[in-house]
Amino acid sequence: MLGYGGQTESHDRTWGQNALFAAFAIGLAGLLAYQVNWELIGSLDFSVVWEYRLPLLKGLGTTLFLTAIAGVLGIFFGTILAILSQSPFAPLRWAVVAYVEVFRNTPLLVQLIWLHFALPAFTGINTTALESGILAITLQAGAYFTEIVRAGIEAVPKGQWEAAYALGLPDWTRWTRVILPPALRIMIPPLVNLIISFFKASAILSILQVSELMTVTNRISNVTFKPIELFTATAAIYFVLGYIMSQATLRIERVLQRSQR
Amino acid sequence: MTEGRGKRGQTVVRCVEVTKRFGSFEALRKVSVEVRAGEVVCIIGPSGGGKSTFLRTLNGLESIEEGEIHVLDVRLPAGKREIERLRREVGMVFQSFNLFLHMSVRANLTLAPTTALGLSKAEANERAKRLLTRVGIEEQIDKYPGQLSGGQQQRVAIARALAMEPKIMLFDEPTSSLDPEMVNEVLDVIRGLAESGMTMLVVTHEMGFAREVADRVLFITDGQILVDAPPAEFFGRPTDERQAAFLSKIL
Ligand SMILES: Nc1ncnc2c1ncn2[C@@H]1O[C@H](COP(=O)(O)OP(=O)(O)O)[C@@H](O)[C@H]1O
Ligand SMILES: [Mg+2]
Numbered sequence A: 001m002l003g004y005g006g007q008t009e010s011h012d013r014t015w016g017q018n019a020l021f022a023a024f025a026i027g028l029a030g031l032l033a034y035q036v037n038w039e040l041i042g043s044l045d046f047s048v049v050w051e052y053r054l055p056l057l058k059g060l061g062t063t064l065f066l067t068a069i070a071g072v073l074g075i076f077f078g079t080i081l082a083i084l085s086q087s088p089f090a091p092l093r094w095a096v097v098a099y100v101e102v103f104r105n106t107p108l109l110v111q112l113i114w115l116h117f118a119l120p121a122f123t124g125i126n127t128t129a130l131e132s133g134i135l136a137i138t139l140q141a142g143a144y145f146t147e148i149v150r151a152g153i154e155a156v157p158k159g160q161w162e163a164a165y166a167l168g169l170p171d172w173t174r175w176t177r178v179i180l181p182p183a184l185r186i187m188i189p190p191l192v193n194l195i196i197s198f199f200k201a202s203a204i205l206s207i208l209q210v211s212e213l214m215t216v217t218n219r220i221s222n223v224t225f226k227p228i229e230l231f232t233a234t235a236a237i238y239f240v241l242g243y244i245m246s247q248a249t250l251r252i253e254r255v256l257q258r259s260q261r
Numbered sequence B: 001m002t003e004g005r006g007k008r009g010q011t012v013v014r015c016v017e018v019t020k021r022f023g024s025f026e027a028l029r030k031v032s033v034e035v036r037a038g039e040v041v042c043i044i045g046p047s048g049g050g051k052s053t054f055l056r057t058l059n060g061l062e063s064i065e066e067g068e069i070h071v072l073d074v075r076l077p078a079g080k081r082e083i084e085r086l087r088r089e090v091g092m093v094f095q096s097f098n099l100f101l102h103m104s105v106r107a108n109l110t111l112a113p114t115t116a117l118g119l120s121k122a123e124a125n126e127r128a129k130r131l132l133t134r135v136g137i138e139e140q141i142d143k144y145p146g147q148l149s150g151g152q153q154q155r156v157a158i159a160r161a162l163a164m165e166p167k168i169m170l171f172d173e174p175t176s177s178l179d180p181e182m183v184n185e186v187l188d189v190i191r192g193l194a195e196s197g198m199t200m201l202v203v204t205h206e207m208g209f210a211r212e213v214a215d216r217v218l219f220i221t222d223g224q225i226l227v228d229a230p231p232a233e234f235f236g237r238p239t240d241e242r243q244a245a246f247l248s249k250i251l
Helices: A005-035 A038-043 A047-051 A053-084 A090-104 A108-123 A129-154 A158-166 A171-208 A213-224 A227-259 B051-058 B080-087 B105-116 B121-134 B150-162 B180-195 B207-213 B231-236 B241-250
Strands: B011-022 B025-036 B040-044 B066-071 B074-076 B090-093 B168-172 B199-203 B216-221 B224-229
Touching: A047 A053, A047 A227, A053 A090, A053 A129, A053 A171, A053 A213, A053 A227, A090 A129, A108 A129, A108 A171, A129 A171, A158 A171, A171 A213, A171 A227, A171 B105, A213 A227, B011 B051, B011 B199, B025 B051, B025 B066, B025 B199, B025 B224, B040 B051, B040 B207, B051 B066, B051 B168, B051 B199, B074 B080, B090 B150, B105 B121, B105 B150, B121 B150, B150 B180, B180 B199, B180 B207, B207 B231, B216 B231, B216 B241, B224 B231, B224 B241
Parallel strands: B040 B199, B040 B216, B090 B168, B168 B199
Antiparallel strands: B011 B025, B011 B066, B066 B074, B216 B224
16 A cells, blocks of 8 residues: 555554444344344334323423423522532531532432432421422432532632622622623533433432323333333433433534634 | 822821731731822832732732721721722722623623612713723723733723722733733823822832832832832832842843
8 A cells, every 4th residue: 555654554443443343233233133023023003102192291291390390490509509609608618518419429219219208207298209309309400500500600710700809899790790601601511411311310200100201101001011112102202302402502512612702 | 290190188098017818928017008199109029029919908809817907998807898898999900801701891891880889871881981982992892802902901901990980099910911012002091090190009010100100119029018219219229138139130
């Protein structure tokens, strides 16, 4: 081969890798085709999905509602806690750190069950499954959002704070007009990614039967005996919406990058 | 020179034995000094000597450990509310401009007057236009800081401070981060302010400017004011060893 040594070499290596991957992929596909139970696939009847479209849509509605709650309340608490974490009063900062670490470092499933069964035992306040679900997902979302908002706030240059202080701006103005707008810009991509995570994580709430998409799918499959069709359809629904949201995030990121001068 | 210069009013800044520590390090050591209304005080000295720290104690950006500072009618250390009120009467201009980057020039100038002084939008807007004309960049009012040159940004920063109609202006090396060709446009604005009778404390390395504009020059090093003299004396007959060494290096 002609050309510079380095180029040829790297070209060859890439080609070799490609050939290897191709061979591997073809082999795997062949194995799958051989193993697959085509009879079962042929007998699948997806009409059940259409038949139960209304309850499924209602379940999806609840899932989206939970996602929205986790997003809105999570951002609300997260912002307040992030601002408190800048307080000169140390015990307040420690309390925020404790909350964030506890809720970030325990599984949502454990939080959910603990809040639903242990909390009423301590407080005497009984919560419905949906209320426990909303509480758990909001508390965990709040912990993650606190970290994101805090990182955003701390990325705002010190000079912006100093200018705000030197002008004698009221606290409210300093936060809402000077610090939070540029912080938000830094925060938006991770915020949207987190909302997508909670959109998917809301399926865990089905353990308490909160009637979101996963619970509904489960119930329908129990009466129709068509779990494969139903869970395939539900997976597709999660995927399509999740994919749309991640594409939207990419779009937002690109727009933000462009407007950054 | 214009009226206002040389006219000495009442004392507006009085530091009494001020000590400022960062941990155990003393950035200011028993500093005592007075400034009267209408005076222009230039502050020079080697880097790390405490010039910025001194300036920043005057509007409460740095707290002090010992002594007291009287600025206008406020006695520092003071509570949050009182410091906030003081800051509205003491303008500050930073080396790095510190304009609000996500706001237009207009918004930079009207934010504090509308939210901290309670001016109406229209009043604040009028004031912004008038001040931008004064610093010579009225046509940039709808631009964003990122679209302006360093010299223009610093002039906006001066106008932003003036929009609060302060009684005292603090400048911390206002031309140090500018390209050389932009230094004069900013110095001209500051000179104009001095001539209008504004009380000013200016940390600067521009010796020509200090010699020409200052009523007094302070030499700060090791957290102390070692020399406090009129410019002719300060530059003509150094009285302190370190001052003489500093001047011979810089002039
Ligand atoms: N926030 C701070 N924390 C610790 N040390 C500081 C801080 N700010 C200033 N210093 C120290 O105080 C001294 C004086 O600093 P500064 O006032 O900025 O000097 P100058 O403006 O004369 O260059 C320096 O030794 C500097 O390192
Ligand atoms: Mg300095």
